[in-house]
Amino acid sequence: MYIVVQWRLKKAVFDLSVRSWKNYADTLPCIQKAWIVSSKEQGKKLCMADSTGTEVSGDRFITGTVMIASSLKARLKGIQNIGLLLPTSVGGSMGNMAVLTLGKTVVNLNYSSGEESLLHALKIANITKVVASKQFVTKLKAKGFDLTEVLKTVEVIYLEDVKKKMGKVKGLLTLMLVKLLPTWLLSLLYGKGANLDDTAAILFSSGSEGTPKGIELSHKNMMGNIKQAITLINPNDNDVMLGTLPIFHSFGLTVTTLLPLIEGIPVVCHPDPTDGFGIGKMAAKYEATMLFATATFFRLYTRNKKLNPLIFKNLHMVIAGAEKLPKEIRDAFKTKFGHDIYEGYGATETTPVASINIHDVLMQDTWKPQIGHKIGTVGLPVPGSSFKIVDPESFEELKTGEEGMILIGGTQIMKGYIGDTEKTDAVIKELDGIRWYITGDKGRLDEDGFLTIVDRYSRFAKVAGEMVSLGLVEREIVTILGENDQISISALPDVKKGEKLVLLLEGEMELEILKEQIKSLEMNPLFVPSEYYKVEELPKLGTGKADFKGAKRVAKELSDGE
Numbered sequence: 001m002y003i004v005v006q007w008r009l010k011k012a013v014f015d016l017s018v019r020s021w022k023n024y025a026d027t028l029p030c031i032q033k034a035w036i037v038s039s040k041e042q043g044k045k046l047c048m049a050d051s052t053g054t055e056v057s058g059d060r061f062i063t064g065t066v067m068i069a070s071s072l073k074a075r076l077k078g079i080q081n082i083g084l085l086l087p088t089s090v091g092g093s094m095g096n097m098a099v100l101t102l103g104k105t106v107v108n109l110n111y112s113s114g115e116e117s118l119l120h121a122l123k124i125a126n127i128t129k130v131v132a133s134k135q136f137v138t139k140l141k142a143k144g145f146d147l148t149e150v151l152k153t154v155e156v157i158y159l160e161d162v163k164k165k166m167g168k169v170k171g172l173l174t175l176m177l178v179k180l181l182p183t184w185l186l187s188l189l190y191g192k193g194a195n196l197d198d199t200a201a202i203l204f205s206s207g208s209e210g211t212p213k214g215i216e217l218s219h220k221n222m223m224g225n226i227k228q229a230i231t232l233i234n235p236n237d238n239d240v241m242l243g244t245l246p247i248f249h250s251f252g253l254t255v256t257t258l259l260p261l262i263e264g265i266p267v268v269c270h271p272d273p274t275d276g277f278g279i280g281k282m283a284a285k286y287e288a289t290m291l292f293a294t295a296t297f298f299r300l301y302t303r304n305k306k307l308n309p310l311i312f313k314n315l316h317m318v319i320a321g322a323e324k325l326p327k328e329i330r331d332a333f334k335t336k337f338g339h340d341i342y343e344g345y346g347a348t349e350t351t352p353v354a355s356i357n358i359h360d361v362l363m364q365d366t367w368k369p370q371i372g373h374k375i376g377t378v379g380l381p382v383p384g385s386s387f388k389i390v391d392p393e394s395f396e397e398l399k400t401g402e403e404g405m406i407l408i409g410g411t412q413i414m415k416g417y418i419g420d421t422e423k424t425d426a427v428i429k430e431l432d433g434i435r436w437y438i439t440g441d442k443g444r445l446d447e448d449g450f451l452t453i454v455d456r457y458s459r460f461a462k463v464a465g466e467m468v469s470l471g472l473v474e475r476e477i478v479t480i481l482g483e484n485d486q487i488s489i490s491a492l493p494d495v496k497k498g499e500k501l502v503l504l505l506e507g508e509m510e511l512e513i514l515k516e517q518i519k520s521l522e523m524n525p526l527f528v529p530s531e532y533y534k535v536e537e538l539p540k541l542g543t544g545k546a547d548f549k550g551a552k553r554v555a556k557e558l559s560d561g562e
Contacts, residue, residue: 018409018434021384025224025411030194031258032101033187034223036062038264040183047261048243050089050269051282058264061094063175066190069098071162076129081105081202083122083130083154085137085147087271088243093257095131095159096247100200103192107202108248110212111145112541117204117212118150124214124419125202127154134158136271196220202418203250203348214418215348217250224411225351226259228382232356233290233317235265240314241290243269244279244297250352251322256292265290273297276304280311287314294322294545295329298341302332303483312337319344319356323545324453324471326478330375345378345451349427349437351412355379355387355451377450385410387451388436389444395429403454406443407436442469459548461491461499463526473501473527480517485509488538488546489529490555502555503529506538533558 028034039047042058049055056064076082082104086092099106107125109118121127130151137147178186194200200219204212241260245252260267268286270279273293279301282288291312293301298320301307315337321344330341342359346352357373357380373379381387388407389398398404413435416424427438442454455471462468470489477487485507494500505514511532518528535558539550 017384018386018411021224021228022411024384025220025227026196028196028220028223028227030196030198030219031200031222031262032097032103032191033193034262035097035100035258036187036191037183038262040178040186042264043179046266048090048093048267048269049282049286050091051271051278052089054090056090059175059178061090061261062178062186062190063171064090065094065097065101066178067166067171067174068094068159068162069101069190071165072098072131072157073102075157076102076104079104079129081107081125081127083125083127084108084247085111085130085132086159086247087133087136088245088247088252088257088269088273089271090269091133091159092247092271093243093261093269095133096253096257097261099131101191103194105199105202106253108246108253110204110246110248111140111147112246113204113212115150118147119153121204121212121214122150122154129155129157131157131159134160194219196223197415199415201253203248203253205348213420213423215250216415216418217351218415221351221412221414222254222258223262224384225254225353225382226262228384228410228412229255229259229353229356230263231383232358235263235290239265239290240286240288241265241267242279242283242288242292243267244271244273244291244293246273249322250348251292251294251346254351255321255353274300276301277306280304280307283314284311289314290317290319291315292319292321295320295325296323296540296545298325298333299329302329302336307336309337312339315339317359318342321346321352326475327376328478342373343378345453347408347437347439349414350385350408350410351414353382353412354385354408354410355381371448374446374448374450377446377452379451380449381408381410381451385412386434387445387449388431392457395431400447401444403442403444405457406439406441406451406453407431408439409434409436413437461501463491463494463497463499463501466526468501468526470501473523473529476521476523476527477503477518480514480521482507482509486538488548488551488555490548490552492552492556492559494530497530500530501528502531502559503533504538504551504555504558505532505534506536531555531559 039058039062044057047058047061082099086095096106196219199216200222201217203215243256245256247253268282270282318339318341320341325343342357344356346354355378360369360372363370386409389404392405429436444452455469459470473489488504490502491499539547541547
């Protein structure tokens with residue numbers, strides 16, 4: 001009885017914080033205004049560096065940004081949504097902030113999503129002009145991402161061409177003004193204001209389960225989520241963040257690009273999140289203390305033989321998001337580098353941060369720890385946010401420990417899907433005066449408010465009348481795989497059982513050995529895959545997340561081809 005009352009009280013506090021945080025978010029400045037204040041305060045201190053060798057102070061970041069904005073102003077006149085194809089770098093961050101200072105909406109394009117998805121994005125976001133890096137586009141082509149046909153449909157403005165027209169004399173004069181003028185005047189001169197409810201960014205969903213959707217995030221969404229995250233990250237003056245995630249991803253844009261700029265945390269960038277050694281060199285050189293990545297990328301770092309454990313010795317905050325963090329990846333990272341990975345949770349629709357596991361804190365009044373993390377969970381909701389577990393049909397709230405649909409409420413909930421009010425209405429539900437996002441994820445809350453994700457509702461198969469979690473099957477089988485083996489389970493139609501499970505294997509293990517190993521697990525027969533196929537590489541999205549749609553397509557092709 002005590003636990004139930006305690007949880008109800010805690011839940012009421014979470015819901016109350018959503019309302020109070022909304023009032024707080026209404027007082028925040030727009031992104032570009034907040035950035036100018038922060039960069040001005042950094043002054044001569046390091047603001048950002050990248051693996052090309054570029055290093056800029058706060059003053060020089062402002063200077064570069066306002067010069068780019070000045071050069072772009074006439075060419076972007078009359079257009080609101082601006083496409084961007086830029087790497088995770090000093091130039092990429094300056095390009096984004098330059099567009100924002102002009103009062104425009106940034107639309108960072110997911111170059112890894114394929115030609116069809118990119119053309120779809122350009123159409124629904126009404127993009128006619130794209131700010132790009134010529135060098136970056138060339139490198140992408142060398143990696144197999146040929147954007148030639150896509151870019152023919154828009155006017156492309158290359159930053160390299162813009163920079164050629166930026167004279168040194170003007171640069172020095174601008175730098176002098178940045179150093180001498182007070183913050184309020186700099187803000188007035190160089191930062192066009194925006195209403196908090198204006199759309200700051202349009203980001204596209206991963207498309208792991210279907211056509212990517214254009215998600216509108218307001219200045220209030222993004223500023224509010226940055227403040228929510230920073231209260232838990234709680235940086236100190238010596239912190240340095242690694243910026244490795246692509247800017248087209250909400251995790252990369254909000255958390256590792258805008259957050260450090262607005263909160264005055266030095267950030268060091270590397271454009272390829274799969275290049276563990278390149279990231280490691282930047283971490284060692286700048287004594288980076290924070291690393292944010294996906295589970296897939298952490299797996300690569302633990303397997304990279306060039307990464308000596310000392311290369312990440314200064315890290316004290318390592319957070320995984322965007323996909324489930326398997327126990328074996330957490331354990332392998334801890335064994336190799338000596339650091340715990342703290343798991344978080346969110347979605348592009350939540351800007352993205354909804355919850356984070358953090359370090360436990362010793363409370364000196366009681367000398368007892370305040371629990372900040374529980375392994376296997378995705379943490380507590382960030383301040384000003386709340387979770388609700390409901391029955392997916394009736395939307396009645398379920399009891400503590402019961403599994404159901406996860407709803408997320410808070411100031412970070414998106415404006416909606418651009419040009420699609422029907423889809424927006426399908427995932428946004430107002431209850432008790434709070435806007436809730438219907439995640440499509442199945443999960444449960446424990447008595448302390450920590451959230452555990454079970455699976456996506458779309459990742460269930462109905463086998464012989466029983467609902468089977470594909471994620472659960474994967475987690476069972478992963479325990480018997482070798483270090484270099486990975487699997488993906490898909491559900492396909494089956495005449496006899498309604499649906500059947502099909503396993504794709506990437507790695508060194510032979511299929512016959514895998515089948516025998518699965519038998520030894522003595523799983524429920526419904527959990528045992530009906531078909532097995534070996535593939536050279538499992539489908540992945542550009543963010544490193546598993547591409548469930550792509551995996552299902554491959555599974556169907558292989559199954560039909562038998």
